[in-house]
Amino acid sequence: MRNVLLLLLLLLPVAAFCKDKKHKQLKLPVSRWQEVKRMGLDSSIIPFQDTLFVTFLKKDSFIYHNLNGFVYRGGYTINEDSLLDFGTARYKIATKRPNMLTLVDDKGMYVLAPDLSDTVKIIVLDTNDKPLPVTNIDQMIGHWTVYKREAKEVGAIDAATSITAAYITGPSTDGKLGYVYGGQDAKNNPSWYIKSFGIDQVLECDGKNLRVLKVIKCQKGEMILEESDIKYYFKQFK
DSSP, X not given: OHHHHHHHHXXXXXXXXXXXXXXXXXXXXXXXXXXXXXXXXXXXXXXXXXXXXXXXXXXXXXXXXXXXXXXXXXXXXXXXXXXXXXXXXXXXXXXXXXXXXXEEOSSOEEEEEEXXXXXXXXXXXXXXXXXXXXXXXXXXXXXXXXXXXXXXSTTOOOTTTOEEEEEEOOSOTTSOOEEEEETTOOTTOXXXXXXXXXXXXXXXXXXXXXXXXXXXXXXXXXXXXXXXXXXXXXXXXX
């Protein structure tokens, strides 16, 4: 009996340590990951084209997107059950190794490897590259993300209405040519839709309010739109 009590006393500090460790905020090192395999919950291989890219940054923040998809940014948490919560998506961390990260949700398993390539290609403007005419909305189809804004006056850019992304679909059955995102718009709730594209290279948008965007350039993976005295520079993901 005395030996049992002694053993319990010895285990108490260990139990207390594990409890403290369990409630300590977990985090992942700064790293970039790219999906290389997707499987069903029964481990069957699933073909995919919407590759998942995830980047873990300092201060428990992240960036993630699917190929040609909307870019999500924010803070993440990981609880004691290895549940990774991005706010907009949740995954169970099944495997975490230096060369492999496996995430699981109710749809399947996603195996990621370190991303050693540039997932985002930053476009450098060539001043000698004269913009070509944009004569058809089809030239602009794709997912576009703003990487730079320029305003003639300081303070002219309003974070609540500033454009962050555009998804141009071309003509569709509902008459919409695409969507424009601004502020904190969610992927499924853009504030504006594109209702027309004129021969004068103007996108007319409706929704939260009317907006007119002049297409300055759309070629070689870059698009530039101008609204009043603000220019928006877009790029596409690979």
